Amino acid sequence: MNFEEHISKSVDRKILLNPGPGTTSSRVKEAMIVPDICPREQEFGEVMHKISEGLLEIGNGLTTHEVALFVASGTGAMEACLVSAIGKKDKALILTNGAYGIRMTHICDRFNLPYERRFSFGDYPDPEEVEKALESGSFTHLAMIHHETSTGMMNPLEEISGICRKHGVRLIVDAMSSYGAYPIDLKNTQVDYLFSSSNKCIQGMAGLSYVIFSKERLEELKSNSGGYYFDVYGQWNNLQTKDQLRFTPPVQICYAFLAAIQETLQEGLLKRWDRYQSNWQLFYDGLRELGFSFFLSEKYESKILLAIRLDSKPDLDFNHFHDYLYEHGVTIYPGVIPECQTFRVAVIGDLHQEDIEYAVSLMKDYFSADK
Numbered sequence: 508m509n510f511e512e513h514i515s516k517s518v519d520r521k522i523l524l525n526p527g528p529g530t531t532s533s534r535v536k537e538a539m540i541v542p543d544i545c546p547r548e549q550e551f552g553e554v555m556h557k558i559s560e561g562l563l564e565i566g567n568g569l570t571t572h573e574v575a576l577f578v579a580s581g582t583g584a585m586e587a588c589l590v591s592a593i594g595k596k597d598k599a600l601i602l603t604n605g606a607y608g609i610r611m612t613h614i615c616d617r618f619n620l621p622y623e624r625r626f627s628f629g630d631y632p633d634p635e636e637v638e639k640a641l642e643s644g645s646f647t648h649l650a651m652i653h654h655e656t657s658t659g660m661m662n663p664l665e666e667i668s669g670i671c672r673k674h675g676v677r678l679i680v681d682a683m684s685s686y687g688a689y690p691i692d693l694k695n696t697q698v699d700y701l702f703s704s705s706n707k708c709i710q711g712m713a714g715l716s717y718v719i720f721s722k723e724r725l726e727e728l729k730s731n732s733g734g735y736y737f738d739v740y741g742q743w744n745n746l747q748t749k750d751q752l753r754f755t756p757p758v759q760i761c762y763a764f765l766a767a768i769q770e771t772l773q774e775g776l777l778k779r780w781d782r783y784q785s786n787w788q789l790f791y792d793g794l795r796e797l798g799f800s801f802f803l804s805e806k807y808e809s810k811i812l813l814a815i816r817l818d819s820k821p822d823l824d825f826n827h828f829h830d831y832l833y834e835h836g837v838t839i840y841p842g843v844i845p846e847c848q849t850f851r852v853a854v855i856g857d858l859h860q861e862d863i864e865y866a867v868s869l870m871k872d873y874f875s876a877d878k
């Protein structure tokens with residue numbers, strides 16, 4: 508029996524519906540079992556280069572963009588990107604229509620980076636309003652979340668990118684919970700900066716995050732860099748010139764991430780995106796049949812995550828429901844929307860039709876049985 512078979516037989520398969528870290532494949536788990544190696548060795552440097560190239564290939568950015576890798580969760584990449592891209596004399600327009608857009612303002616506050624914010628929790632960032640905002644102020648950057656994981660809204664990346672290009676404004680995109688699933692085309696969409704992490708739609712383990720940036724922004728990054736650990740230019744430059752990260756990487760997580768990147772490329776972005784969307788649809792239909800309603804109207808849904816209103820089932824004890832599903836191998840996630848009680852299910856991870864059907868049938872059993 509090879510390792511992969513051994514793992515798929517000996518490690519219980521869990522269905523994680525929290526928005527990452529998600530369910531990983533046996534191959535990704537297996538990739539962590541490697542001979543010990545010092546991360547300063549050339550052989551390991553090659554792994555880091557392969558990760559960087561794979562990340563660019565996923566977004567069709569091999570000829571136009573570069574990558575800086577960080578040993579951090581997604582918020583680390585968010586901080587690295589903002590403090591490295593935005594200078595003290597710049598001004599960013601931040602779209603704050605959910606928890607993660609708001610998080611970017613907290614980072615800017617902490618580092619005294621000038622910004623203005625637009626939109627409130629759950630608003631759709633209408634491109635016309637975004638354009639008006641850009642016309643009204645002297646903005647150098649616009650920072651937005653692509654998929655707002657707190658609500659499940661897919662923000663209009665391509666339209667906003669066109670507006671930024673027209674106004675000569677640099678675009679910063681948090682694609683934490685879309686990169687690797689939604690086919691983003693870095694070559695043909697103006698995206699100056701984009702960040703994400705290893706444990707969302709690329710389906711790796713948690714521990715690494717990354718900032719992808721346009722080659723045209725290299726000089727700007729070099730002069731603006733306001734972080735020490737979180738210095739995008741420094742981190743990228745070290746790997747290019749010394750074939751190492753500046754600081755100790757989580758070796759085994761890197762091997763798993765490389766395997767997850769390879770799986771993403773093998774599946775192909777279009778197929779993965781179809782899989783996510785059809786998995787999402789199974790939840791949408793199943794939960795609606797159970798009498799649930801949703802926070803967003805369907806046209807704004809990302810089809811990666813659903814925020815489900817708890818007031819559509821006033822008698823439901825969420826914790827009890829969670830525990831029942833958890834005992835049966837399925838994990839659901841609480842919501843974070845102010846003034847609206849919700850819970851969330853996401854289809855991020857190595858999940859397939861039979862997994863979703865199993866989860867929905869468990870939910871149906873829960874409501875049909877006398878608890």
Ligand SMILES: Cc1ncc(COP(=O)(O)O)c(C=O)c1O
Nearest residue numbers: 580581582607654656681683684
């Ligand atoms: C859109 C978005 N941005 C940032 C983050 C922060 O990532 P982390 O929790 O890994 O720091 C998340 C986490 O879910 C996210 O969904």
